[in-house]
Amino acid sequence: MNSDGLRKRAFSNFFMAHGRITKELERRMSADGVVSLEVYDVLLALEDAPDQRLRMSELADKIIYSRSGLTRLADRLEQKGLIRRVACPNDRRAMHVEITELGLSERLRAWPTLERGIQELFGERISDDEASSIELAFAKILDPADTEPTA
Amino acid sequence: MNSDGLRKRAFSNFFMAHGRITKELERRMSADGVVSLEVYDVLLALEDAPDQRLRMSELADKIIYSRSGLTRLADRLEQKGLIRRVACPNDRRAMHVEITELGLSERLRAWPTLERGIQELFGERISDDEASSIELAFAKILDPADTEPTA
DNA sequence: ATGATTTAATTGCCTTGTCAATCATTGTTG
């Protein structure tokens, strides 16, 4: 089957492009003195969440981090004043993480760099049709999230 | 402009999909007791290189690693017998990295897991047309590699 | 040829992320 080779080439390009783009976006964001891509993701996840807050475990899942990794990341972000941990009233084991005013403004301040980067490295190099295909195809890839139908 | 929003959604899906797929592929490869994705990339890069060897710096560029990072990675892979460092005859500063017999066989042994993963997590969820679009679009994204036309 | 500059790789030190173990709290069940 030939379409199998096609898919492998597509996959390979997809992966390589991710590596290159990530590296360059990080470089630009660092050069512009704004938060890193990873921190941006955290802040945006919180901003988009209901009440602008999430539990540690919810946030970890959303950004694909281990629980312990997020504990450390949250430590750093809290120290920088970008987020705040607040005790969860109904479950005294859990912690809510909220975005602070500073977090909101830093997220916003990083956006122009990121937007320009996305545009230059990705958006302006593809056609409208390709953008549509990519949006839909990767939405399907993400959708069911049935990574292992073990049963 | 609406196609701008389209591109941002496309980009977002593309990035999220990469994260999910990478995580799951790593999980599967580890579970099957084969080399990690990153090691796979190194071995494949060497296998595809002329004479199955590359300089350290060439390899670092190819897999998007820092020089020092690659030194460490090469240390580990050499210790496991997957690669071999050999002095470069014309330039006594440089090192060639070669893939060993064991490296070749381990790369090959990892392929079925990776192939199945690519198929299940990516290939079988998209249409032929989408695969074509993705292949071509990301090829264009990769192509000029003019990440910063600083002049 | 000899000294200055550049290039290739490595090393020291630091940051970051993960796994396994732990602590605290909640839910479950006899």
Place this chain on the structure above:
DNA sequence: CAACAATGATTGACAAGGCAATTAAATCAT
């Protein structure tokens, strides 16, 4: 309600990668 398992988050120990400094060799200029 008392023991026990399950859940949420954190901590310790460790592996891995990056930056800046270092070593060694090649290249260039005089």
